[in-house]
Amino acid sequence: MTTLGILHPGSMGAAVAAQAKRAGAEVLWCPAGRSEASKERALRYGLTAVSGLSEMSRQCDVILSVCPPANAEEVAAAVAAEPFSGIYVDGNAISPARMARISATMLSTGASVVDGSIIGSPPSESKAPRLYLSGPDGAVAAVAQLFADTAVRPHLLSGGIGKASALKLAYSSYQKASRALAAVAYALAQDHGLEDELLDIAKGRTTSYLAETAYIPKVATRAWRWAPEMREAADALSETSLPTELVEASASVMERWASVGDRPLDLSEALVQLHEAAGE
Incomplete structure (x- = not known):
């Protein structure tokens, strides 16, 4: 054994x-x-x-x-x-x-x-x-x-050594950054009373994280783990002289949710947290 x-x-x-x-x-x-x-x-x-x-x-x-x-x-x-x-x-x-x-x-x-x-x-x-x-x-x-x-x-x-880590961050730099961008896009649409229209556009596409609004609160509660992972992805990109700005920006978005921890949120609370953290 x-x-x-x-x-x-x-x-x-x-x-x-x-x-x-x-x-x-x-x-x-x-x-x-x-x-x-x-x-x-x-x-x-x-x-x-x-x-x-x-x-x-x-x-x-x-x-x-x-x-x-x-x-x-x-x-x-x-x-x-x-x-x-x-x-x-x-x-x-x-x-x-x-x-x-x-x-x-x-x-x-x-x-x-x-x-x-x-x-x-x-x-x-x-x-x-x-x-x-x-x-x-x-x-x-x-x-x-x-x-x-x-x-x-x-x-x-x-x-x-290094191959498995590189693959993980290559995937994460897209998957998690896309989730963060979807949250910001939906928050902007909601601020202007256009969330239904944005969802209608997204659902007309074959696949879109914008249509998965139920996942936004999940991103918020995972941000305390995902933000450091995005910082690691930025380091990995920098090591090979690739642009880091997109994943660094995603990390910054997720860091606005850092105080949430594992506390369950609904969609409205997750979006409010993005605004409130900006004013701290």
């Missing part, structure tokens, strides 16, 4: 870890400093609590980091300090350059490093996200095996 450590059981991390458990792995997590929501998810998915990173590092074959992008290097450094010599998988939305720094940190402890990115919603009976993996062949294969025949679909990429 492979033992997997998850850092940390947020909505995505817990659901992904649960799929590995379903496939036969033992899954450990560290309750210290985590929220009641994280503890509830860990309990619901049957994850096993350990006393701290030291115990996790001793017991685990693989440690998977799924955390806000801003904390990715901090989490890796904490694991490296134990130290850990198994397979470390960074599954966060970070730039290839940051992924390279994390790889160097972990390799100094004797660990193997896999670059991972999750694209899609948390796995469930109806949703099957893709887990892109790049890095050393043996380590990548071992991580992919953890999710064999589960709702997490491994996709192996050639080319080594």
Whole structure:
């Protein structure tokens, strides 16, 4: 049996870890400093609590980091300090350059490093996200095996560390930026009493985020995670001398919702928040 450590059981991390458990792995997590929501998810998915990173590092074959992008290097450094010599998988939305720094940190402890990115919603009976993996062949294969025949679909990429991270941010720079632009467009139309007309135009197209107004409040409640991801996407674009302005602007829009956190909003509240944040 492979033992997997998850850092940390947020909505995505817990659901992904649960799929590995379903496939036969033992899954450990560290309750210290985590929220009641994280503890509830860990309990619901049957994850096993350990006393701290030291115990996790001793017991685990693989440690998977799924955390806000801003904390990715901090989490890796904490694991490296134990130290850990198994397979470390960074599954966060970070730039290839940051992924390279994390790889160097972990390799100094004797660990193997896999670059991972999750694209899609948390796995469930109806949703099957893709887990892109790049890095050393043996380590990548071992991580992919953890999710064999589960709702997490491994996709192996050639080319080594940085490839999975680059793919994630290439996708995010469009998908999340488009959501932010749709919110701003709808807010402008609503300010002029034209929201119905804008929706009518959007629904006449084959696909349009403008027609998915129910998703705008979801963007607001995810903005605390998505805004840092857009900053990572800007870094990734800058690393290859590509324009960063669009994703930086999307990050700025999302940062207006930063104080919302996970608090549920309706459409009207989400749009009001865009205006109110501008006046702070």
